[in-house]
Amino acid sequence: MSPERTQRTIGDSLRGFERKITQDRVDAYAEASGDHNPIHLDESYASTTQFGTRIAHGMLSLALVTEMLANEFSGTWHSGGRLKVRFSAPVFPGETVVTYGEITSIDESEGGLTVTCTIGCKKPDGTDAVAGRATVPLE
């Protein structure tokens, strides 16, 4: 196990980042995912919905959170990681979101050490767009 891994402690923050969610990103995400729901792409349709305008795919915000996890736990997130989140609020194109995370426990099992983190993605007003928990094995 690398020294960097063993030095993790409860209360450590994960390295979050900001990302502006442009309509171009939403359009590209529709191509990538195949989800062409007009609530994400068609302003005239979206104006008739409860949101009143287009919203980003929730999975796009979650994808940013998983990028943070992939950076933080580069060797293990994709091989044994798990997460559970709620989508709390929509992200509107033009908004800049911030990913965040904090280690809340470190547990030892047969497979080695596992960290549990609170994770999420905040909107400009500080409310959560995505919030939940991730569990990742350490190397």
Next chain:
Amino acid sequence: MVTPLISTAIVGHEFGPYDVTIPADRANAYAAAVGGEESPEYGDSLAPIMVVAAALTKLIDDLGLFSGGLQTVHAGQEVSWARQIKTGEQVEATGRLAANSVRRGNHFATVAVTYRDSSSTEVGTSSTTIIVSGEAS
């Protein structure tokens, strides 16, 4: 009016299998949508969440949620992943309706999905909870 499957499907209903193999052009679109200076270097591998998103789109289509008049909110998501998947690698997803209830006129549905590679080895699982309101038109 076509009755969407979510109105009639019972718990245990199976979906798929879906081919959720991600070709290079879709991987590139994902990078354009999500990527930035802080993005990890995936090389020829995919972010697992992209495979989950591809399966989710097919599930939503099969549930009839692209029908006019329905409004769908993605309420919750669980994902677990066993190993990295490469761009173009064959992955198949199968889903099962784990919950489907109606409260105050809204459908609450949860679909559990299993992902397998070409050797039928499980490479990941996911669970999606959605809330659907409105009437299909």
